[in-house]
Amino acid sequence: QVQLVESGGGLVQAGGSLRLSCAPSGRTFSSYAMGWFRQAPGKEREFVATISWSGGSTYYADSVKGRFTISRDNAKNTVALQMNSLKPEDTAVYYCARGPPTPSVLEYAYAYWGQGTQVTVSS
Secondary structure (H helix, E strand, O other), X not given: OOOEEEEOOEEEEOOOOEEEXXXXXXXXXXXXXXXXEEEOOOOOOEEEEEEOOOOOOEEEOOOOOXXXXXXXXXXXXXXXXXXXXXXXXXXXXXXXXXOOOOOXXXXXXXXXXXXXXXXXXXX
């Protein structure tokens, strides 16, 4: 069974930065794309970023492009989301997910999910 544990969420002022980390279990981590999604109160969960198994390809939602950076370290079995220039509208629960072998922006393509970590951006 694959388990994913997120960390790094918290409260930050607008314009600040946070770094989220995700530690998936399982020996096949490096064979799959990884993604970050978020869900704001009263809204559906939405795609944020994804990275290919090698780390060579990344894709971002337009709303975070240029501010967020997804990365992975296959040797350490970790994936991270660096979030800069945070805005109040970035407030949400952020989820790490293990995707298919190739990156996808589609939620249903991700089979395993973490429990989520809260990010709150104050104005």
